[in-house]
Amino acid sequence: MIGVVIAAHGSLSTSLMESTSMILGDMEQVKTVSLVIGDSLEGLIDRVRDAVNEVNTGQGVVIFLDLFGGTPSNASALITQEMDNVFAVTGVNFPMLAEVFTMRPGIKSPQDLVDIAVSAGKNSILDLVEEFRKFSQQ
Amino acid sequence: MSEVVMHRVDDRLIHGQVIVGWVGLRNANAIWIVDDFVAKNSMMLNIFKFAAPPGIKLIAMTVDEASERLKKLDDGNDRILLIAKIPQTLVRLKEKGYMANDVNFGAMAHKPNSVQVGSQTELTPEEAEAAELLYQAGAHVWILLVPHGGQKTVEWEDARKKFGYA
Numbered sequence: 001m002i003g004v005v006i007a008a009h010g011s012l013s014t015s016l017m018e019s020t021s022m023i024l025g026d027m028e029q030v031k032t033v034s035l036v037i038g039d040s041l042e043g044l045i046d047r048v049r050d051a052v053n054e055v056n057t058g059q060g061v062v063i064f065l066d067l068f069g070g071t072p073s074n075a076s077a078l079i080t081q082e083m084d085n086v087f088a089v090t091g092v093n094f095p096m097l098a099e100v101f102t103m104r105p106g107i108k109s110p111q112d113l114v115d116i117a118v119s120a121g122k123n124s125i126l127d128l129v130e131e132f133r134k135f136s137q138q
Numbered sequence: 139m140s141e142v143v144m145h146r147v148d149d150r151l152i153h154g155q156v157i158v159g160w161v162g163l164r165n166a167n168a169i170w171i172v173d174d175f176v177a178k179n180s181m182m183l184n185i186f187k188f189a190a191p192p193g194i195k196l197i198a199m200t201v202d203e204a205s206e207r208l209k210k211l212d213d214g215n216d217r218i219l220l221i222a223k224i225p226q227t228l229v230r231l232k233e234k235g236y237m238a239n240d241v242n243f244g245a246m247a248h249k250p251n252s253v254q255v256g257s258q259t260e261l262t263p264e265e266a267e268a269a270e271l272l273y274q275a276g277a278h279v280w281i282l283l284v285p286h287g288g289q290k291t292v293e294w295e296d297a298r299k300k301f302g303y304a
Contacts, residue, residue, distance in 0.1 A: 037258050038248030041150045069189035070154035077185045 002110050003055025004100065006092060007033040007048050007076055008066035020097050027101055029055045035072050045075040052079060052086055060085030060110035062100070062117065064092035085110060089117045095124035140168075140214030148244030149223045151176070152186045152196075156244060159284045161191055161219060168216040170207075171198040172231070173223050201227055205234035225268035232275065241272055243281040255297040256281040257289055266301040269294055 004027070006013040013032035021027070031051040035044055052061045063076045068090040076088045087110045089096070099120035100113060107113045143164040148156070151171060160166070169190060176183055177198045190196040195216070199207065204220075208231065220238075222228055228238045245258045252260035259281050261269065273279045279294035 038260060040247035040249075043247070067154045069152070069157075069191075071150050074153065074185050074189050077188060078182060081181060081185075 001029050001057065002059045002104055002107060002113050003029045003031075003052070003057065003061040004104070005031050005033060005048065005051045005055060005061060005063045006065075006097070007035070007044075007051070007063055007072040008092065009035050009070065009072065012066055013064075016092065016094060016097055019094055020101060023098060024101050029057065031055050033072070035070075039071075041071055041075065044071055045078060048072070048075045049079055049083075052083065056086075059108070060087070062086075062110050062113050063088040064097065064100075064117070065090045066092055087111060087114045089114055089121070091121055093121055093124060096121035140211040140216040140218060142170075142208070142211070142218045142220050142238075144219045144242060145228060145238040145240060146219065146221045146242045146244055147223070147225050147228070147246070148221060149247055150245050151221055151223065152189050153245070156284050157219075158191050159286060160242075161194060163285045164217065164219060166194070166217045166219040168195040168197075168218045170204065170218050170220045171196070171222075172201060172204040172220060172227055173198065174200045176223075177203065201230045201234070205231055205236055208236040225265050225272065229268045229271055232272070237275060237277070238272065239277050241269070241277050241279045243269070243279070244283050253300050255300060256283065256292050258283050259292075261301075263301065266298070266303075270298055270301070270303050273298065 006016060013034055017032055031054055033047050033051050055061055065073045065076055065088055067073060073090055080086050080088050096117050100117050103116050143166050144160060177200045183198045187196045243259050246260050248260050249262050252262045254260045269279050273294050281292040283289060
């Protein structure tokens with residue numbers, strides 16, 4: 001299966017895992033990496049690299065990130081250029097992860113998983129009241 | 139004529155909203171990373187350029203190159219945010235004839251022997267010594283991660299006591 005790493009500021013990555021587990025149960029080949037106060041860029045690069053290696057069983061890895069341009073994103077960008085078959089998506093959210101974990105077993109290429117994640121993430125953002133209004137007018 | 143509108147010391151260099159905040163506040167259009175390692179590490183430099191806010195010129199240079207460029211600010215037209223990983227870089231620039239009159243500290247990682255001076259800023263005795271040197275030479279030295287957040291500025295004038303400077 002394609003490996004998953006979630007790397008973000010503070011406890012966001014572990015909290016996302018906790019929340020998705022409520023719906024989907026425990027996941028295999030997933031590691032979280034947290035940037036906490038006091039961390040260095042170099043230390044984070046090492047930790048993301050280690051996490052990627054841990055979850056990689058040969059089908060590649062997708063790293064999920066909170067903020068483009070933040071330290072986890074910069075560390076991961078470097079790693080995607082350093083290592084083969086490692087990809088990354090920014091703007092991680094719960095619906096994106098739920099879709100990724102549900103689809104992952106049947107997906108062979110990390111790029112396909114990236115495309116699914118980007119689409120699911122973007123499509124998950126709705127003006128709820130507006131959607132309900134449109135729905136009620138049907 | 140170019141102007142260095144901010145000197146910042148931050149060991150994560152370019153990261154997220156932090157840089158967006160300062161670039162916006164100081165109306166900078168250029169970022170100079172002054173660091174011998176980053177200047178020669180094209181892969182890492184490329185990542186920082188990729189991460190920088192759109193429309194901002196980002197270049198990296200060694201301390202020697204920086205001291206030369208800083209003598210030629212008249213030739214340019216940029217508002218520059220100058221970032222170093224450690225304050226010793228600014229001390230080296232001072233030795234080469236450039237005095238940073240205002241020094242902001244951002245994120246500095248925990249290291250053995252480091253002492254916390256701000257919520258995300260820890261300084262080793264060597265880093266504190268460099269900050270103190272700049273302060274004694276007349277620089278305003280202060281610690282603040284982002285301009286519009288909930289944190290208050292910590293002045294080196296106060297923080298220096300933690301290192302025994304009276």
